[in-house]
Amino acid sequence: MGSKIPMAGGIAERRIRPLWDAIDSRQYKNALKLATSLLTKHPDSPYILSLKALVLERMGKPDEALPLCLNAKDANPVDDLTLSTLQIVFQRLDRLDLATSCYEYACGKIPNNPDLMMGLFNCYVREYSYVKQQQTAMKMYKLVPEERFLLWAICSIQLQVACGNGGERLLSLAEALLKKRIDSHGLHELEALRVYISVLEQEGKFTTALDVLDGKLGKLFSIENDKLRIQGKLLICACEYDAAAKVLRSVLETCSDDWEAFLHYLSCSLEDGSASDIKDIKTQNYLEPDARPNSRLSSSLREEEFDLRVSDVRSFIQKLQENNVHEVRRGPFLANIEIEKRRLMFGKADNGELMQSFLEYFRRFGHLASFVSDVEEYLQYIEPRQRSKLLQELREICFQISPGDAVKGLGRTVAVLQVEEHFDIMHSESNDDRVAHAVFLAKLYLENLNLSKDLDSQEIMHGEELLPMASNILMELFWRTQHHGYLLEAILILEFGLSIRR
Numbered sequence: 001m002g003s004k005i006p007m008a009g010g011i012a013e014r015r016i017r018p019l020w021d022a023i024d025s026r027q028y029k030n031a032l033k034l035a036t037s038l039l040t041k042h043p044d045s046p047y048i049l050s051l052k053a054l055v056l057e058r059m060g061k062p063d064e065a066l067p068l069c070l071n072a073k074d075a076n077p078v079d080d081l082t083l084s085t086l087q088i089v090f091q092r093l094d095r096l097d098l099a100t101s102c103y104e105y106a107c108g109k110i111p112n113n114p115d116l117m118m119g120l121f122n123c124y125v126r127e128y129s130y131v132k133q134q135q136t137a138m139k140m141y142k143l144v145p146e147e148r149f150l151l152w153a154i155c156s157i158q159l160q161v162a163c164g165n166g167g168e169r170l171l172s173l174a175e176a177l178l179k180k181r182i183d184s185h186g187l188h189e190l191e192a193l194r195v196y197i198s199v200l201e202q203e204g205k206f207t208t209a210l211d212v213l214d215g216k217l218g219k220l221f222s223i224e225n226d227k228l229r230i231q232g233k234l235l236i237c238a239c240e241y242d243a244a245a246k247v248l249r250s251v252l253e254t255c256s257d258d259w260e261a262f263l264h265y266l267s268c269s270l271e272d273g274s275a276s277d278i279k280d281i282k283t284q285n286y287l288e289p290d291a292r293p294n295s296r297l298s299s300s301l302r303e304e305e306f307d308l309r310v311s312d313v314r315s316f317i318q319k320l321q322e323n324n325v326h327e328v329r330r331g332p333f334l335a336n337i338e339i340e341k342r343r344l345m346f347g348k349a350d351n352g353e354l355m356q357s358f359l360e361y362f363r364r365f366g367h368l369a370s371f372v373s374d375v376e377e378y379l380q381y382i383e384p385r386q387r388s389k390l391l392q393e394l395r396e397i398c399f400q401i402s403p404g405d406a407v408k409g410l411g412r413t414v415a416v417l418q419v420e421e422h423f424d425i426m427h428s429e430s431n432d433d434r435v436a437h438a439v440f441l442a443k444l445y446l447e448n449l450n451l452s453k454d455l456d457s458q459e460i461m462h463g464e465e466l467l468p469m470a471s472n473i474l475m476e477l478f479w480r481t482q483h484h485g486y487l488l489e490a491i492l493i494l495e496f497g498l499s500i501r502r
Contacts, residue, residue, distance in 0.1 A: 011042055019031055028058050046072035054089050057089050069089050096123065114140060121140070124136060130160045137153035147181070147185070150181055151195050157171070175203065196212065197234075229258075233264070241269075244265075252316075256323060262335055330365055333361055334375075337375065340356075344381060351381070351382060366397065366411065369411070372419065391425070394412075414463055431477055431481065435473075448462060449500070467496070468497075474493070
C-alpha cells in the first residue's frame with residue numbers, strides 16, 4: 001500500500017509548499033501569482049482563498065483581501081489550518097468578530113476538538129470576552145483535564161473580578177476549583193501556585209496563602225528569594241510588620257540591590273503606615289509611600305523606639321554596603337537618601353541631612369547615566385532656597401576628578417546639568433541666555449567626542465544626553481516665540497547626533 005500523501009487544507013502539501021516559502025520570504029508578488037494559479041485549479045478551496053487574502057493584506061490591499069476572506073468564511077471551513085489563516089487576516093483587518101464566528105461554527109460542527117476549542121478561546125481573549133473565555137476553558141478542562149486549561153479558566157475569572165463583575169462569588173469558585181485540583185492531582189507548575197496565591201490574595205486570605213507557601217506546594221519555588229518576596233508581601237498585607245521586616249531583610253542579605261524589597265523593609269521597620277498600602281487587593285496595583293514633598297508620615301512607634309529602628313536599619317544598610325561583590329550595587333547607597341527622606345517626612349531631620357546624603361551618593365555614582373533617574377524623586381524635597389547651594393556643592397565635587405579620568409568627569413558634569421534642568425534654573429533667563437546655554441551644551445558634546453572613539457556602535461556615547469537637552473531648550477523657545485528657526489535647529493541638533501552614531 002502506498003504511503004499517505006501529506007495534505008494541507010485538502011490540497012497536497014507539495015503543491016502549497018512554494019506558496020508558503022514565498023510568503024515566509026516576503027516575496028509577495030510571487031506569492032500572489034502562486035495563489036492565483038492554485039485558485040484556478042482549486043477555485044472552491046477556502047484555504048487557498050485565505051492564503052491569497054493573507055498575501056493581499058500584506059501587500060497593503062485590505063479592500064481586496066476582505067471579500068476573499070468572506071468567501072472562505074461562507075464555505076464554513078472546519079480545519080484548523082484554514083481557520084488559523086483566516087484568524088490572522090481578520091485580526092489584521094480589525095474584524096475579530098468574523099474570526100470568532102468561524103471558530104464558533106467549527107466548534108459547533110465538531111465538538112470536543114481541543115485544537116478548535118483553543119482557537120476559539122484565543123479569539124475570545126482578543127475580544128476581551130472574559131465570561132466566554134472562562135466557559136471555553138472549563139469545557140477544555142473537562143475534556144482534557146490538564147492544569148493549563150484550569151489556569152486559563154481561573155485567570156478568566158480574575159479578569160472578570162478586576163472589571164467589577166462577580167466579586168466574592170467568582171473568587172470562591174476559583175478557589176474551590178483549585179483546591180479540588182490540588183486534592184486530586186496537586187500542582188506541578190510554579191505559575192499554577194502563583195495563580196492560586198493571587199486568588200487567595202484577592203479574597204483577603206493572607207494567612208491561608210502563607211500556609212500554602214510554607215507547605216508542600218512552596219517547594220515549587222526553585223529560587224528561595226522569589227518565595228521570600230511573596231511571603232514578605234503577604235505578611236505586610238496581614239499587618240504582621242515585624243515578621244515581614246525579617247523576611248525582607250533576608251531577601252536583602254542575598255540581593256542587596258532589590259529596591260522594592262528595601263522600600264517595604266523600611267516601611268515595615270518604621271511602621272509608618274505606608275506598608276499597609278503596599279497593595280490594593282481589588283485592583284492589583286502596587287502603591288508607593290506618599291511621595292508629596294509637603295506630606296507627613298506618622299508612626300505607631302514611640303519616639304525612642306523609632307530612633308532605635310532607624311539606627312538598626314542604618315547599621316544593616318552599612319553592612320550591605322561593605323559586602324564584597326563584583327557588580328555595581330546602587331541600592332544600599334541610595335537607601336541612605338530614602339532613610340533621610342523618611343526622617344524628613346517624620347519631622348526628625350532637616351533639609352541639610354537630606355542634602356548630605358544626596359552629595360555622598362553623587363560622589364559615588366554621579367558619573368553614571370542612571371544618576372538623575374535614581375535621585376529624581378528626592379529632588380522635590382530639596383527646599384527652593386537650598387537648591388543653589390546644592391548645585392554649587394555638586395559643581396565643586398565635579399572638580400575633584402583627576403585629569404586622567406575625563407569620562408567620569410564628563411558624566412558628573414552631565415548629571416549636574418540635568419539636575420539644573422530638573423530645578424528649572426533657567427526659567428527666568430532671557431531668550432538669548434537660553435540660546436547661549438544650548439550652544440554651550442552642544443559645544444560640550446563636541447569637545448568630548450574623542451572619549452567615545454573606541455566604543456562599539458551599539459554602545460551609548462559619553463555625554464549623549466547633552467544633545468537632547470540642547471534640543472529641549474530650543475523647543476521651549478519655539479513654543480515661546482513661535483519662531484520656526486528654533487524648531488529647525490532643534491531637529492538639526494538631533495540629526496547631527498544620529499549622523500555621529502552612524
